[in-house]
Amino acid sequence: MRMHRDTAGHQDGDVMTGPSGYALRTEDLRKTYKSSRGDVPAVRGIDLGVGPGEFFGLLGPNGAGKSTTIGMLTTLVLPTGGRAWVAGLDVVADPVGVKRRIGVVTQNNTLDMQLTVAENLEFRSRFFGLSLREASRRADQLLEVFGLADRSKAMSTDLSGGQAKRLLIARALVHRPDVLFLDEPTAGLDPQTRVNLWDILRVLHAQGQTILLTTHYMEEAEALCERIAVMDHGEVLASGTVNELKDGAGAETVITVRYEDAIPADLTARAGLAERRGVRKVEADGDYVRVFTREPDGVLGELVTAGSAAGLTVRDATQLKPSLETVFLSLTGREYRD
């Protein structure tokens, strides 16, 4: 049996980044699935760069291509175009090297159902070349830190949802990964467990762990990530820090008013919306009017007044302050749905 070459790097302390200085980078990365009904593009050429120690979020609704992207970065999905590097290693050319340097918390519960909690950690450690004694010590340490010590002998199937997630995270950390990937880590968890998980991730990040997380929760990305890439339909629509995104595309408050009936064509003109200070864009379609503005005061009133002048009753009205949600609305023209 051929021994795998023990590549240099992964020495004490420093995260291996390769010549680019990125912990993770993609260049026009693409994935198109072949199906009987033709090609289905899941990821359509994305460029990402994540620095060492950064907490980076991929935010988008289901089907945006986040999981496919994480699949390609973790070597389990083969790209159909472009390139990607993790810790300076090409994910296609050196998948084994990449796997040695990453920890992955999958979206599903992929714990080994045949093993106990402690064994899940011990065997994962041994898969990464640790000796029996090292593996057992590492498992104890991880169980202690993640509050699972009293469950160590339980079968992994007997864990609660929150415990299973903690064990998945612990398992991803047995070998100190250069990059920790988390695919929708809080999907399906109750709010309390979710907040607990956020705290754990914050502590990891504070200790210098590079993290890439995907989520379809706006507030999760906002609460945790230093930088975010907003994805939809396989493309990155915008990326930057939360504040950059809000200052850019999503700096406006978005006011949406829905009427009981279809609106007349001249409603927005009658309300004089386009001439108001701060208004960037007015959308009117079917039964609703949507206004993107930096100065939202009074806009809602104008819309209600103009509506009643035209004999329309307001069905509902929303006013969204600048947030990732308005960023998404402004970038896609669609409301954000999970």
Add this chain to the structure above:
Amino acid sequence: MTTTAAAPAQVAESAVVPSASDVAALIAEAPVPRPTLLRTFSAMMAREFRVLRRNAVSTFTRAVMQPLLFVFVFAYVFPKIGGGFRLGGTAGGAAAAGSVTFSTILVPGLMASMLLMQGIMAVTFPLVMEFSWQRTIEDRALAPVPIRVLAIQKITAGAVQAFLGACIVFPIVLLVHAPGQGPHVHVTSWPLLIFILAAASLLTSALGLLLGTVMDPRKMQMLFAVILLPATMLGCVYYPWAALHNIRWLQLLILINPMVYMSEGLRAVLTPVLPHMPMWAVLLALVGGTAVFGYLGTRTFTRRVLN
């Protein structure tokens, strides 16, 4: 009472936040991984043995019942009630009429059938589970080895389980019989016996991998109807291949069944008193079949893991 006892535990459970210093230690003290192909492979095998040991009683009870009942009914009950099977004197020529007990035919046959059963139970069933629902296969797929090594490891582990299964069945089929109905077992060559058992174990395990990667999990029951049952009934388990010369079309048709070569190969080394296929045909089929199923299984496995 129980609810009050459970409540504090739940509260404690929901608020586990590791301290910064703990996590710092966790990161600082992380052992530097030194995975090699061999170490990872051995660790994966160790995992299989841990699971096998944990489930040993249920695994082998399930496996042993079929051959045990079979020899009990055909080598004990039937001779006692006067309906014992005898291989017809015209069959194959080598076996003299009336001189060969049915148990002699059954010893290699039931061992071969055990190999097939174990190969599929040990590889196909777990694999179908790992690919469906939670895709737990991703756990092992993220280990630092190429995906095909994982496939080879699964074949190896399945083969070990099949081999052990055959070894457990051997004394049962040897010893369970009515007085005077014992099998005529004479091992012509121990190394050859072990080689055939090993090759047949690898063959069934490789077949198990292939089936596990192409089977639709919703149609698992079909596995019995379409694969296991025909392979066994038409696999020279209950009759030697030479005895089929009266039904020539069947004799030729079942040459596509790998079970035939497993049964006949074991027949050649265990019960040479019976007619059996030439050894070269057996070895060619076992080694060739392992290579073909192994290649195909590894390929479909890799394709399903990497999508």
